[in-house]
Amino acid sequence: MMIDQFPRACLQAQLVARWGELTVTADPEFVISEAMAEKNLEELMERVRRWPKERQQDSAEILLEMKRQDTSGYRLNDAQAREVSRIQFEVREGRAAFATDEQMEALWKSCGL
Numbered sequence: 001m002m003i004d005q006f007p008r009a010c011l012q013a014q015l016v017a018r019w020g021e022l023t024v025t026a027d028p029e030f031v032i033s034e035a036m037a038e039k040n041l042e043e044l045m046e047r048v049r050r051w052p053k054e055r056q057q058d059s060a061e062i063l064l065e066m067k068r069q070d071t072s073g074y075r076l077n078d079a080q081a082r083e084v085s086r087i088q089f090e091v092r093e094g095r096a097a098f099a100t101d102e103q104m105e106a107l108w109k110s111c112g113l
Contacts, residue, residue: 048059076084090096099107 048056051059087096091098
């Protein structure tokens, strides 16, 4: 999935992933860990049910993408994950940017593709 295909809510959230833990820093109300009680998850799902349908669809797409990633055979090693985090930080800080469509087209053309 390309970055521009992710739901806007997903792009706006700041996620910090750790082994066995996921912290959603865009909304300090939610701190989700593997030890989360089923009751808390049910409360969260009840809140999601009250969201507008479009927001619920965005949430469903995010969860389905997480499921697809869990079943993928591709895994980053620790060094690769750190590099991704570093690049994401630099993009957020404005010190790096993604290539434009035109730049990517020129790259592919130079490779004969």
